[in-house]
Amino acid sequence: MSSKLGKYTYRMDNPPSVLAYAAIGSKKESEGPLASYFDIINEDTTFGEKSWEKAESRLQKDAVNKALSKIQLSTGDIDCVFAGDLLNQCIGATFGLREMGIPFVGIYGACSNMAEGLALSALMVDGGAMKKTIAVTSSHFCTAERQYRFPLEYGGQRPLTAQWTVTGSGAAIVGERVSPPYIKAVTLGCIEDLGIKDANNMGAAMAPAAAATIKRFFEDTCTVPDNYDLILTGDLGQVGSDLLHQLLEREGYHLGKKQADCGLLIYDRETQDVHAGGSGCGCSASVLCSYILPAVKDGRIKNMLFVATGALLSPTSVQQGESIPGIAHLIHLSADDDTKTRPSTAGGM
Template sequence: MQKLGKQTIKFDNPPTITSTASIVGPKESDGPLASYFDKCLDDEFWGEETWEKAESKIIKETVSLAINKSGISSQNIDYCFAGDLLNQCISSSFGLRELNIPFFGIFGACSTFVEGLSLGSVFIDGGAAQNVLCATSSHFCSAEKQFRFPLELGNQRPPTSQWTVTGSGAVVLSKSGNGPFITHITSGKIVDLGIKDANNMGAAMAPAAVDTLLTHFQDTGRAPSYYDLILTGDLGHIGKEITIDMMKTHGYNIKSNYNDCGVLIFDKATQDTHSGGSGCACCGTVFSGYVFQQLQQKKVQKVLLIATGALTNSTSAQQGETIPGIAHAVSIEL
């Protein structure tokens, strides 16, 4: 592999995305992308006792689905990169504890999905692995409980707030295959423009997305029009607008081929999700379900996926800290 500019890696032998899998919760099953997901749950507990156990089960089942679809036996998968939003990434480590695959627990908040794809690709192109598994999960209820309020508290959500996606997305990457290929990764810096409002994550993360986008175009020499689809992870409606605006001031017009997973996954008009979806699973499920099928059907050929994360927790929010953002990009091409 080869380093382009400051933050981008170009792969000599681009890893293939062999298979993907996605499982989503009840709300996502009512959304416009429902038909693209492998499994739609109608019970947010999925028969478990707690939200946390339900989330672990979701990631566990998604991962085994992805492995099954890949046709690769799990003994031949060399590494697993997984992460989620709960403290110390318990959903991933509890859900995958019986997987028997060397495991890297990773945290990049909602950017974890692309962080996993990036690290997995480097492992493969570097020769350390033949097959790598990447997975993330999030759950509306466990996230509300950890970051906000009890579910039954009668509060109002401000219009800038976002709805954590319940679900999980998993991907198997392989050294050899027929694509789609991960050709480049651009790893983001932490960017903090001082937003403190935990109910406006899109605004907190948008500057990081813009920074990574600009860097990607500089490092690769590509223009936004090179891609059929530029897709951010979970900026939501407000973050999307901000990103378009900020890119414009830098001389890039991305309006025509740019979208956001958090905007796509819910119908704003009927689902009352305010600024859109968020969470690790937002980017994970939309890519593993919707985008991957679009790639397979060759409806899109070149995709730039930028997962965005808000690197905050409830303690830092209580202590009045600002919300640092991060964004990682992968370039996926047929």
């Protein structure tokens, strides 16, 4: 079972493994620097489906099937899937996975979904109730644009703080400890809202949540940024990443070059016209499941924090003049299974 460390962090007594993972992208992602790490790239953004929403559902279904196939598991081997997305009523997940017959727990944490699903997976597997779970989420540029902003055909100008919604999905299968990547700890986030109201500046709205969760993890574990090879935020983009550094600096934590952001890794901002970077549930999920997890698996990254961030706005809340609440959940991933040697309360978990 997991032990609570401090006020917000759960340390896994038997760190679960990420047994398999898969990432899917589309045309824009195929033109970015991480293209070769994706399992499936379909340059047709409809994925052969009749609507963008059906295409997004297809993304989740294909990601789950691809991850299962890598370790020759079938849907019947999975105790539970934790799935969600950005669409109203989460139809990306529910319609994508409805025929699979896996016990289904719908989640909604906006772009923090992948960390939320991994956190629930790790707690359930380490708690002993479940043997194998899947965390999956997705986003699609066209479903997100027409739902959150304008009809695609409107062609509105995007400010420089805007991010580009990733058309992609990532799925990860979590199971009992066998080999790296291990999930060593998770920190569940609280909602943070510092009053940002600009729906074209998600990075600024989410940065305070990322800062709060990272700070709480450091406090709970008595560690500092230098204890980790990488602190990977979800999709703060350039604006949000800069703010995160400033916010944590004030708290005495210097991130320096330890921090990277999924929204900045997935696209080339110089050539791809994405402005502040990538975003969407599928952004951090696909970057984690393509480029990052293999590096933890083979030890190139020994110790890292995955901090997926979500902006909990809706078009209605924006129209009603509300500010944008943010949330961030954190997953401590490691190549080392040092549960027997680690100190019980501090340092180098």
